[in-house]
Amino acid sequence: MSTTTPGPLQQTSATFVGMPTFPQAARAALANTQQRKNLRHATHTIRGKRERVVAEVPEWEALRVAGAEAKDEALTHLGDYLEQLEASLTSNGATVHWARDAQEANRIVLDIVRSKEVDEVVKVKSMVTQEIELNEALEAAGIHAWETDLAELIVQLGHDRPSHILVPAIHRNRSEIREIFLREMGTVGRPAPDDLTDDPARLAEAARLHLREKFLRAKVGVSGANFAVADTGTLVVVESEGNGRMCLTLPETLISVVGIEKVIPSWEDLAPMLQLLPRSSTGERMNPYTTMWTGVHEGDGPQEVHVVLLDNGRSHVLADRVGRQALRCIRCSACLNVCPVYERTGGHAYGSVYPGPIGAVLNPQLRGTASTIDKSLPYASSLCGACFDACPVRINIPELLVELRGQVVEQEGRTAESAAMRAAAWVLSDPKRLAGAQKAAATAGRVVGTRTVRSVPGLGAWTNARDLPTLPTESFRQWWARERGEDDR
């Protein structure tokens, strides 16, 4: 059921409302062994690359602090910096629009597209336009929105949803991609060649030809932005493939939808951001392409530039003194790649465009904890702390998860999770019961041997969504009693 809370909260869309809660979705994802294999390979590869290039920068900690500080300066004085950004954008020839929520943002974009009398737009991957479900809104109005990032193209042609911030089609392997291309490309444009193999280079070539046709005829481009510099009015898009450059350069009209938390105060703040983001994100010293544009540049690129500044729940997150640090997020996805829960469940289980540890924090913050999925998300973590260590802007995700759990328990008291917590509290509060539970668990450990245990007596639903390490065949108390020669009963 959609939340009817008035005020600044992000409205949960019909698609996401239909999503199962995290434990249900996670159980389904766990059954998908192909996905688990792909995810494991991907997260470990990126993780290793990231560690190597971060180690090249001796001052990494100082950089993290600089990055966090730049974002905090912008967030804590956001009103002033937004006004400054608007003024500098406008003086450079851009048109600035403001949108309270997804609906308003979609209407603004739609009005601009309609005024250009076109029935298609090209898009560079943008999480914020996924968040507001812009493609769906455009399709409903008869306008095709072509995603041009290779992974997004795979996702779109596969009638699917992205599952990772950075590698959205991480859940697909090459032969699946070949089948999708052969089956779908021809229905929306230049078909894939008949002799297409599943060689990644051939698949990329097919995408290049299919998309180039669209770039060269598109009149309107749609993007997000990684950063918006308040003092110069510069917008920044960071990418690898060049599809971003295509969308930002070739169309006559460019519409950029920018969350209000993307603002950074000054040009100089770009330095730590560009030092932190590529290394944390893809494990590269720098991503292949970064485009910076400041309003309209005469004779080069789009001659009509629109910027839509979007709230959609962000001011609500900003009001929370502890929680506002989540708005520092630069969407690098480092926290996803180190998360043991994400590695096993994949992105779809989070029921949102923001998956992984940051999604578990951000979604309930943006949308409130009224829906079942948002209630379950703060529990989608083992609180191991790896996400905090990886985060280039030092967002203390574990701390925020614990805060949110407190909110959920306070507000409800009757969810499966809080019931599980009560059961745990009941067990833990009495030494005899604890000893009994541990014995039972140890017995279970002997029975299952080296296999992974998915549930512990007395903890029930709480553990269903994650793998617990194999249980010892002897509890600590039993061991203590044996070693010390005492009976603990």
Added chain:
Amino acid sequence: MSARDEILARVRGATSDIDTTPDDRGPVVVVDETSPGEAETLELFAENVADYRAQVVRVGPSGVAAAVAGALSDHGCRTVVVPSGLDPSWRAAAEGVARVLSDDEATTHLARDDVDAVVTASAVGVATTGTIVLDHRPDQGRRELTLVPDTHVCVIRADQVVHDVPESVARLRPGPEGARPLTWISGPSATSDIELERVEGVHGPRTLVVVLVESANG
């Protein structure tokens, strides 16, 4: 209330606990990656550019034209676009091996996707990341020019190479004449979207040749 006023009011309300003023934080923290010396910076730049599988050709000032011609013929480029402000001797070198289109003739050819290569100068190079930044002045041309052709031959002088990202950001800060569009290039177009296997060039040049011009004594 307009959306603008409502959002600003919400944001101001949300930060009412803050008692500092904007820009109270002192100078922006700059985390340098210090250079051991100019020669080392150039070496690092060449090494990092090559690490992206871009090709690096190191020449003295008199060798640029030959390097440009060599790069174009090595990659079998038959049509090449050059920006209006390109050094005339480089343009002449390109004319020796390929059909040369100038910036204004290029548009329809770019649209038909039948230009093989582009030759440009550059604005800044960054050693720690192996990056070349174009600010699209007349010797670099419009952004489109370096995007559609399959081969990009890019000339950069040693004195344009800085050591780290903060230095490059400082050099590129928009001046009073207004902000220029910037393209930061670190290696050829690449994707790892299919099973994380690196594939070069989905869009944008698949071949990047960097001609690094060092002074005669350096």
